[in-house]
Amino acid sequence: MSGKPKLIYFNGRGRMEPIRWLLAAAGVEFEETFLDTREQYLKLIKDGSLMFHQLPLVEIDGMKMVQTRAILSYIAGKYNLYGKDLKERAFIDMYVEGITDLTNMIMMFPFSPPEAKEKNLALIMERATHRYFPVFEKALKQHGQDFLVGNKLSWADVQLIEAILAVEEKFPAVLSGFPQLQAFKTRMSNMPVIKKFLQPSSPRKPPPDDHYVATVLKVLTE
Amino acid sequence: MAGKPKLYYFDGRGKMESIRWLLSAAGVEFEEQFLTTREQYEKLLHDGSLLFQQVPMVEMDGMKMVQTRAILSYIAAKYNLYGKDVKERALIDMYVGGTDDLMSFIIKFPFLPAEDKEKELAHIIQKATGRYFPAYEKVLKDHGQDFLVGNCLSWADVHLLEAILMVEEKKSDVLSAFPRLQAFKANISSIPAIKKFLEPGSQRKPVPDDKYVETVRKVLRM
Numbered sequence: 001m002s003g004k005p006k007l008i009y010f011n012g013r014g015r016m017e018p019i020r021w022l023l024a025a026a027g028v029e030f031e032e033t034f035l036d037t038r039e040q041y042l043k044l045i046k047d048g049s050l051m052f053h054q055l056p057l058v059e060i061d062g063m064k065m066v067q068t069r070a071i072l073s074y075i076a077g078k079y080n081l082y083g084k085d086l087k088e089r090a091f092i093d094m095y096v097e098g099i100t101d102l103t104n105m106i107m108m109f110p111f112s113p114p115e116a117k118e119k120n121l122a123l124i125m126e127r128a129t130h131r132y133f134p135v136f137e138k139a140l141k142q143h144g145q146d147f148l149v150g151n152k153l154s155w156a157d158v159q160l161i162e163a164i165l166a167v168e169e170k171f172p173a174v175l176s177g178f179p180q181l182q183a184f185k186t187r188m189s190n191m192p193v194i195k196k197f198l199q200p201s202s203p204r205k206p207p208p209d210d211h212y213v214a215t216v217l218k219v220l221t222e
Numbered sequence: 223m224a225g226k227p228k229l230y231y232f233d234g235r236g237k238m239e240s241i242r243w244l245l246s247a248a249g250v251e252f253e254e255q256f257l258t259t260r261e262q263y264e265k266l267l268h269d270g271s272l273l274f275q276q277v278p279m280v281e282m283d284g285m286k287m288v289q290t291r292a293i294l295s296y297i298a299a300k301y302n303l304y305g306k307d308v309k310e311r312a313l314i315d316m317y318v319g320g321t322d323d324l325m326s327f328i329i330k331f332p333f334l335p336a337e338d339k340e341k342e343l344a345h346i347i348q349k350a351t352g353r354y355f356p357a358y359e360k361v362l363k364d365h366g367q368d369f370l371v372g373n374c375l376s377w378a379d380v381h382l383l384e385a386i387l388m389v390e391e392k393k394s395d396v397l398s399a400f401p402r403l404q405a406f407k408a409n410i411s412s413i414p415a416i417k418k419f420l421e422p423g424s425q426r427k428p429v430p431d432d433k434y435v436e437t438v439r440k441v442l443r444m
Binding site: 051052053061063065066067068069070073074077078086087089090093094096097098101131132135 | 273274275283285287288289290291292295296299300308309311312315316318319320323353354357
């Protein structure tokens with residue numbers, strides 16, 4: 001089926017943002033439909049478009065795909081961002097899962113109750129600097145290559161640059177103990193497709209604000 | 223690298239159970255190292271065996287794999303339980319995402335405070351019967367085949383059977399409105415490798431009890 005992938009989600013980052021990043025890194029143009037009413041969401045359910053009544057939804061290659069991980073795996077496989085063999089794939093999967101645990105904390109943050117925000121923010125910083133970033137700093141140092149796996153751009157690199165920038169929005173100096181990651185960030189940001197995605201007016205979405213949170217709650221809550 | 227996979231986890235279901243199921247369905251024998259003390263866990267940490275300081279960890283094919291989804295994807299691909307092409311793989315990933323979401327409610331359940339359990343149980347049953355089971359019932363109805371994807375046993379079938387049995391342990395008649403899932407359960411359970419796993423004496427773990435919860439809390443200092 002011809003035509004660009006179509007992303008159906010709220011007009012904000014959430015769980016769709018890694019998909020926007022990966023499509024952009026693959027050089028794939030896409031269209032977006034933004035949900036801002038409950039009626040739009042209920043219509044999607046009624047039409048049978050949402051297998052588990054959840055977003056994100058991506059229409060791609062004749063499929064209505066749901067489940068963020070499934071969508072990302074499909075895109076990575078299709079556009080050669082998933083390593084060259086099963087072992088490289090295993091490492092990409094491990095790295096991606098770890099990074100996702102970190103970015104999920106950031107994604108959920110705007111929805112945490114006000115009294116929990118300070119604690120959650122501290123936990124994001126702690127996890128980033130003690131659990132996740134050290135792993136990738138070490139991996140890059142050990143093989144001395146530009147990319148995390150197989151000396152070639154993969155899904156893992158795209159997910160990592162996204163995570164680094166998201167944490168930096170909260171803690172600008174977070175990479176101060178991680179020279180390899182600083183160099184990685186510079187290299188990745190200068191890749192033409194990613195540089196383009198980082199410019200204003202790209203499909204990249206801004207950090208979530210109160211309006212975004214209110215829209216999500218309105219659309220998804222009965 | 224020769225030798226059986228070796229699973230490092232608590233002596234109980236948790237996040238490792240899906241891995242035990244999939245290896246068993248693939249007819250792969252495995253060894254287990256059970257964590258019972260904080261000291262064992264700290265040793266794994268200090269040895270650098272746990273990439274993100276977490277279990278499950280599975281030693282296989284020269285790798286110390288972590289992240290449940292990465293491990294399951296690797297096993298599925300290695301043992302031909304991942305469909306025949308990218309589209310079948312996409313469907314399997316979607317379906318597994320749903321059963322994973324459903325099972326994660328049940329995995330967390332034993333760790334909830336006593337006063338929250340009744341409400342959460344009702345929530346689990348409602349999600350199972352209102353969101354997840356109808357989706358899989360429809361898949362089976364639409365193509366009329368015995369397996370979820372490609373008329374062939376895949377990771378998605380094994381994962382769904384595991385989820386069905388877990389929910390049935392909480393409410394034994396939960397499949398009453400789902401005739402195709404009842405037939406599916408009977409079919410998949412009768413596959414020799416799976417039948418063997420369902421018999422006493424296999425490496426399948428029992429429903430988590432207080433001792434299991436206590437061990438996890440002690441080892442992870444939760």
